[in-house]
Amino acid sequence: MAKPKKPAPAPDLATAAHLPWHPPAPPVATALLISLAALLVRVLVSVGPYSGQGVAPKFGDYEAQRHWMELTLHLPSSDWYRNTSENDLAYWGLDYPPLSAYQSRLHALFLNASLPDAVALRSSRGFESLESKLLMRWTVLSSDLVVFFPAALWFVWAYFKCGVGGIGEERRAGWTWLLAIVLINPCLVLIDHGHFQYNCISLGLTLGAITGVLSGNELVAAALFSLSINHKQMSLYFAPAFFSHLLGKCIKRKYPIVEVMKLGFVVLGTFALVWWPFLHSYEAAMQVISRLAPFERGIYEDYVANFWCSTSVLIKWKRLFAIKPLKLMSLSATILAFLPSFVQQVRSPSSLGFLYSLLNSSISFYLFSYQVHEKSILLPLLPASLLGLQEPQLYGWFMYFGLFSMFPLICRDHLLLQYIATLGFFVLIYYSPGGSYKNAAKIPSGAKAVLSMALVCSFALQIVYLRIEPPKRYPFLLDALIMFICFSQLVVLTLYTNYKQWMLDSHSRSIGRKKDL
């Protein structure tokens, strides 16, 4: 069929002003297109260097992962978490839960089939080659494709199916945008495919669990979330949100005790399955647990934009307190921080409230818990991106400062080019043409000015960081400044999201009740 001979301006405008994937585009093909683009970005980033490339003798996270593959392939599971003659825990000892170890073993089998030298016991320490880099990159890519991608697609489907953000034509048109921002999360892409980690697995499992909750498959959600915790213990940042939301829902049902017991049974069962090889003795299990909670490493490391590190300029926490009181302080501070959101979800659980609560509880952990890494910002960024349609400005702001908080790390890894490009992708997706469905909340101009100040400071700091050597007396002056800016933004964001979650209360109670019927 040819184009209409006398084209009316209407179709012309409709096709020219909008992106090709706007309706009436076939949804499956559109989802495929976005997934392919997201995969392409990952592959492109993976061409770049990884953490600790060529930096003997300790290398970086890449070597840690490779070392775990080597260990899990050649040693019996009982020796994975123990210091033995073959397993020197001081050299990148395994410090993630068993599911991570299994995943390492699976990938080691794959590597062993094509390049046995890369995972040979002992002799492969610090093994680096172009081929092994490619194979290792492929393990991350495939994990991402198998775990995170399906979870993201399921989430977007469930988000609209269950009408989380309200139903309306405008919102429906935003599904491509939502999928794009969930899949092309610059921080996640940089850390997994640049720096080299497997956050896509634990976050993908968490995302699956979130979708399970949203779509009403709570038992699936419980199992997936348990798996996520068993992949990286950091997933516990989300635990209060899951616990409070599910508890709140169960209480409202006919047989609350039975419902809670069902969930508990699934969680315990999943844990038992994953921990099976370590359950034969108390010592074995405790050995693993002690590896997972390295309290001796101090309350913070490097310059992470959380409460303890930022305030340490004024109060020398590490010098003033021993480890034990610090543990207690951080625990109570964290609990206090997530308590409001926890209470809100127990009282009136709702889908939207659940997403807010995920954000609030994970950010509380980031700000106040013990031993937080800068990479842990990935955890609160996940729910922030899920809330993208609801809170576009919050998402944009948070993502930018999350990325900025990792800037020193990115520079250490020589990933600056990849940083600029992924930041570019993020900005471009955020401002994609025809994206008028984003409901822009009005921000008072005073607040806008203050916020823009932070933005300008961050730009200036990035340039200064790259061009100017810090003074000799304060070698980490710029890192500290970056930390301060990010911390201040995070505090504002936390207050705002907690406020929003509480404000949902009156509105969402009716929806929550309707859904339970």
Next chain:
Amino acid sequence: MAAAATSPAPAAAWAFAAAICVKLLLVPTYRSTDFDVHRYWLALTHALPARRWYTDESSQWTLDYPPFFAYFSRLLALPAPFVDASLVSLPVPDAPPSFAYLLYLRLTVAFSDLLLLASVLLLATDAHRRRRPFLALVLVLWSPSLLSVDHVHFQYNGFLIGLLLLSLHFIEQGRDLAGGVVFATLLCSKHLFLVAAPVYFMYLFRHYCCGRGVVRGLGRLVLMGAGVAAVFSAAFAPFVYYGQMQQLFNRLFPFGRGLCHAYWAPNFWVFYITLDKILAFLLRRLGFNIQMPEASFTGGLVGNSSPFVVLPKVTPITTFLLVMLAMSPCLVKALSKPQPRHIIRWVSYATTCGFMFGWHVHEKASLHFTIPLALIAMDSLEDAKHYFLLSVVSCYSLFPLLFENQEYPIKVLLLMTYATLMWVGFSSHFTANSAQERKKVNESSSVVKKNSFIGWISFSYFLGLVAIELWSQVFHHYVFGDRLPFLPLMMVSLYCGVGMMYSWMWQLAWIVKHT
């Protein structure tokens, strides 16, 4: 149409910015010897006076582009000393380039693509002053072939095609003089575009000079001639002055190179060579005593002498005549009824003829007609179908250029993303348009079903493409081991040749029927 005149510039700039991000990420990827070529040219034009540009032989990659490209290199070399002094020192050091050095050269390519963006922005309105669909512009800016040839393999095609598109824009808008001058500039930058010159000549002669009375026509002819002559003299006058025209000519047209490039471009000659091989094989089976030339079935991909056994030898003159013959219907059309709205189609067809029948054609030359055709890909459903096939085939035929493992997923994903983009974009565009149509004329036959732009034949053709790729990547190794290493490449050339042949015939039929 005034209502449609709201600028699509922000959207196109958005697409271009996204492409820039991809280009940035492509900086550390594989680069071919073309990188060394341009690195040397940058140093050459910066370090030596113009007198020695075409005589210097301090590197094996001697300058073999026309003078404007040398000037362009000179321009790109201007800021180079601030980045790395070794960028512009001769002889070019053997050591692999530093990262800053690599980044600089990569960025010059990305920077020169700005011309492509400018042309695309100008082309956002077509000959009828209607807005082209946004997707048509995106198809140019996101072309996977352009990305992999320019930003991985390393060339400056974006800049050159930008010039071509600019001249096409001027002609579409009826500004023939500007179009002719820009085309002359393009010729003085890369002479491979000479193949489009006959169409330009016929069109401009008839459209610009004829039909306005003898005096005005002559005046215009002189004006156009003066414009073009001025461009050519700006390019070549210094070298005439130096007395280097013979040397320059030998550099630009190295006919000693043989009919086919190292890797066979998927054109008519692939069939010719294959037929020759098959005939030789059959005749030998039948007992004829046939001498196999040096360039044999497996190793004979690089050939200076005639590689043919049975079929007659092909000379440059033969290929020239064939190209002209193939082009003639289009020339007749351009001469008899010159219309600005068909110029993109005609010029693309002319370059297609050059690609199909030309002498020593590079596989990269398929860019010269694939990219302009993207602009008219959404004019009709037929065009969309054709462009879908052509762009996939042309991009796939470039796969062997990027042969390292690291780039394998990149090239596959680039192509798949682009193909899916076309699928999504074409479906939604033609579904929307047919919905519009249905409102006007209540005709059920005009309903375009989803995906109807892929017919059964092209669908099975694409399946064959996948099978060929699987064979060359996986099964070939199991069946033949290390023997016949060139067989997969031949299969790719031959199979893509079929698609290219179809595209050529489709374009020819369309031009004969509809213009």
